[in-house]
Amino acid sequence: MKQPSNDDFRHILHIVIFFLLTFGTGFLPPVGITAMGMNILGVFLGMLYGWTFIGFAWPSMICLVALGFTGYADPGKIIGSAFSNPAVLFTIFVLAFTTYCDKSGINTVMAKWCLSRRIFAGHPWLFTASVLTGTLIIGFLVDGVPAAFLIAGILYSMFRDIDMKQGDNYPAYLLAGVYMAGVLSFACKPWAGQNLMGITALADISGGAAVIDNLSLIAIAMPVSIATLLLYTLIVRFVFRPDISHLASLTPEYLDSMSAQIRVGRKQGIAAAALVIFLIVMFLPNVLPAGSAAAAFFGKFNMVVAMVVILGVLSFIRVDGEPVFDFHDCSSGINWNVIWMLAASMPVSAALSSDGAGLSRVLSDILQSFVSDGSILLFLIGFMIFINVMTQFTHNVTIVLIAVPIIWNLGQSTGINPVGFSILMLLAAGAAYATPAASTVGALSFANGEWVGMRRAFKAGISGCVAAIFCMLVLGLPLVSAIIGL
Template sequence: MIMHSTAVKSRDKYWIHTIIYFLLTFGFRYVPFDGISSFGMSILGVFIGLLYGWTFIGFIWPSMMSIFALGLCGFFKTPQDAFASAFSNHLVIFMLLVLVFTAFCEKSGINRKMSCWFLSRKCLVGRPWTFTLMVLIGSFVVSFLVDGNAVVFLVWNLLYSIFEETGYKKGERYPAFLCAGVAITAVLSFGCKPWCNVCILAIGALESSSRGALTLDYLTFMAVTIPLCLLFVVAYFLVMKYVFRPDVSKLMNLSDEYLESMRRELKLNSKEKIAAVALVVFMALMLIPNLMLGDAGALGMLGRFNFLSAVAVVLIALCVMRLEGRPVLDFDHCARDGIHWNVFWITAAAIPVSAAVSSDAAGITAWLASVMSSSLEGTSVVAFLILFSLIINVATQFTHNVSLVLIAVPIGYQVSQMLGLNPVALTVLVIIAAACAYATPAASTCAAIMFSNVEWIGVRNAFKAGSFAVLAGLVFLFVFGFPVIGMVYGFGM
């Protein structure tokens, strides 16, 4: 009877949320508002409805419906044009292919070998805080190279074995805050790799807002954001050591014999070696065009590569290569198990909706930017950047970081035009803020994974770890991040 009652309540909530979604998506245009036209309100309704659907219903059918709605409200001539625009975008195609590539890396076993390498160094024996820092940095590096969501579960499983070996139990403070730190560092890795969904959507929003005039140079972007995100990892480590101060004495029981057993498993087999080379080639093909000076011959060909070309070439090569008479990459298998359709549909819907929201015809971001710039009129550049970063950082804790970049980047572009700031620098700030999405379960997928681990972490510890990590990260951003971003990009136009 109780189960039946719960099912009925769940069903009723679903249909209530569904009705609200359709009212927002198709009824918002009838809300009178002087600052935005009826057409702009229609676009705003699609955007708000999409965010509501993602939050309370799911990702797939609200994404489909929102693309369809763009064709009905007049932004596209027909719904067919809306879907054609969504699926012809190179960023959507790239996301589809990179999901297959990361699935291949996971299935090859290279992810586990990389994680084990960081956790099995001889220098960790008898040094609890060195071990802690190595776990956090190792999680960050492996998450940067592959899929951070999968890495969280992988590293957690390795740590559970170490906790059992050293005598830690579920619910103790050290394993709780270390497991939380693994999820936090995985989120931070998304803030510095231009091929993740947050960066892809931010780049797409910047290109749409500037009508293709502006984009992010991958090499410069990573040169700035990788050190900053690593500083945020160090910031959490310092919080863990000096604020949380968990008991690390049991880690003295971690023997070199146990780590040696992990090191014996580090030898790569043929498929893992190929996967490792594929990772290196993929990143090289992405970064080499930024270093190319010639425009003829092989140099000219390499200079025309971008992230879509890089992942396509790597996947083609893996499909062509044979290992024991079979393709190295079983595309069907990796596509079946590796394509996270939620991520794919988020990207497919977010790009055309973001373009609609930031369009001149809608006038939404122009109005928001006008309100923001008038509210902050007379404020110094530094004060504005601090307020802007705080607003974005707080906002991303209560709405998925993917949703945040859809509206924050276009607003940042409009504000930069009014105040004479560099929109590329503001976009980098938005991406960094979106990478600090771990104070609540609504902030990001990795944050939701962290909060769901009630056995080893617990909701209270998850809130504590995420909140202190955000505060420490903001301090490091203001002290170190602003000078670095200002030096490389320049905040002024």
């Protein structure tokens, strides 16, 4: 009879701890939050522990069901809402689409084109910084989610072409940086996520006296985000020090030969057209005149609708007697670890932020305690760090809506500019990618066990957050002072 190994004992121990956290936390005395909040907190802690030490699929399943017995909502409704969430639906469709792009050969074409630029010959870190900055810009113009999937798909082809393998450090940290750039692209958009909620909340509470204009937020957030990615590149180069010999050995002659191999056939052309059309449909609502018929029409094409239409059209286009897109064939690229992680994180985060959990009140009290008679600058630094840490575990919209009234009241009592302060707070809340629960795009790094891995995802995420806070203080503060004033 085979004796259990140490790995078996560790696995069993992790499972026991997972169940104790998930179902046992609620029996502890409530500490500042409600009894329901303690049960929800247990589900959240169990989910985070399970993702870190066990896996993604079955801990997510257990936690979704467990959430239904906390008093928050019916289990069936929770599971239904989890898989009807637009981010989850889009991820399912876009993973099938990126698999189609890979099978069509367009990813290989784009990878060879990007990699064969002579400017990158002998400059692997320039290539790294260019990939991350390019992801940020594409994510800003279109959306961070498809940008991250698109760039990652191209990189997979590139890694295969230069004989980089799963488990190598450089691909892991580059992909983690791509997901990071996707998250930061949202922080640069005044019309996205927590930024829109924060801008609206500040305007409401100030009666229109304190308004964050779009141009000022972009002018501050974009340089800070680019600087964060450049600093992350330096951290990877000088701290993590991955093997880059495959990139460093690319000579101009080799790059020229790679460029000569690029061939775009009919299938690649159709895939490229589909990709361009998707990006255009995502971009048009941002530039069309508000209130116009065209803006209203294209405004109906959110990410899910646009992707479903494109996949539907591709399904009836035929080349050589066969449809160019076969959903059954391309479904092999759907990573269910990613799907289950996203599906579980959405309702658990919403429950944790609900009024019935009481966590919002506790966070508000903690933030209020930061206000003191000490140095405003030290308070601002501590406040930003606290906001960033909390967004790694709590929905950033919740944090933003709690922080805005505190910032406004502080501005009234100390004379500090609530507009500039709020922009820095929004930046701190937007740089959330240090844990699997921090953000939708950032979670992809932790779910990508084949190329990134949990350990390297944590190292990359924490390093990226440190880089973000540093850049906010060193670059963001002077920019806010120069553009808006503090």
